Amino acid sequence: MNRALKKSLFMPLICGLPLSLLPAKYICAEGAKGFWCSTSKMGVGTYYAHYKHPKINHFGGHLSVSSLYWKERFSIGADISGGLGEQKISSDFFDSAPKNSFGGFLGFGLYTGVNLGDFLKNEIQNPFILHFSTSFHFDNYGLRNNMPDTLFFTLGAGLSSIKTIDKFSLEYSLHYGYVVYGSYRFIERKNPNSLAISRRSESTIGHNSHEAKASLAITYNSFYAKFSCIYRFLDDSKEVWVKKFSTDSTTYRLGYPHTHNLITMLEVGYSFGEFGK
Structure with missing residues (x-):
């Protein structure tokens, strides 16, 4: 078997997540050390997020780019x-009145793992991957609202499986991540008429923080559609002393209780940049 195999499949978003691990189209080839597959892809979509603390409903659009390389036993x-999108902030520490804001998120992930498909007698184009990951995630809620940014790093593991039949492929992905470090970064502005930042105060998130991700995708030729869901539990954060503006005389002792966050995403896309020829 020494000819290139081209099939369609889909790469789910992992965070983050919020993030793809297996792409919509790939090429497989035979090298000096056996067969391997490689691909890159780009997708666009919409997302909806509900955060309990701070109480925010967030709706917008997102873009993702990803790449994957795998062999018989390695990936x-x-x-x-x-x-980016619109946020409805129901309450915060400084103002309980509902207000709208414009904010966004950024996520990055690295993955390495073992392809168990060979043990299951699968062809190389139908991998079953046990992966280990490290990821970074950042949320911004709009500087004018004096809302804290959220920043965290995770270490985790998961499974991804693909079944390809002719021009169709079906894929699922399950992932768990442990938040090794997280914080809310409260921003103190110089005055109400300026966006200049005079000080940042970090309220670190407790160690009992976790996330779970799942996705399901279907692909036809090089086009795919995917639905994914992310659940995050973030522990209580350490209280810090914060001013709203540096000119204020009042100082607030702020920190968030534990929170349950839910994010749903719908994505469509097309693969690009084939490798291995």
């Missing part, structure tokens, strides 16, 4: 994603 990949 490595990376992805980056970002989104």
Whole structure:
């Protein structure tokens, strides 16, 4: 078997997540050390997020780019994603009145793992991957609202499986991540008429913080559609002393209780940049 095999499949978003691990189209080839497959892809979509603390509903659009390389027993990949959209802030520490804002997110992930498809007697174009990951995620809620940014890093593991039949492929992905470090970064502005930042205060998130991700995708030729869901539990954060503006005389002791966050995403896309020829 020494000819290139071209099939369609789909890469799910992992965070983050929020992020793809296996792409919509790939090429397989035979090298000096056996068969291997490689691909890159780009997708666009919409997302909806509901955060309990701070209480925010967030809707917008996102873009993701990802790449993956795998062999009979090994895989490595990376992805980056970002989104922008409208946020409805129901309450915060300084103002309980509802207000709208414009914010976004950025996520990046690295993956390495073991392809178990060979043990399951699968063809190389139908991998079953046990992967290990490290990821970074950042949320911004709009500087004018004096809302804190959210920043965290995770380490995790998961499974991805693909079944390809002719021009169709079906894929699912399950992933767990442990938040090794997270914080809310409260911003103190110089005055109400300026966006200049005079100080940042970090309220670190407790160690009992986790995330779970799942996705399901279907592909026809090089076009795919995918639905994914992300659940995050973030522990209580450490309280810090914060001013709204540096000119204020009042100082607030701020920190968030534990929170349950839910994000749903719908994505469509097309593969690009084939490798291995």
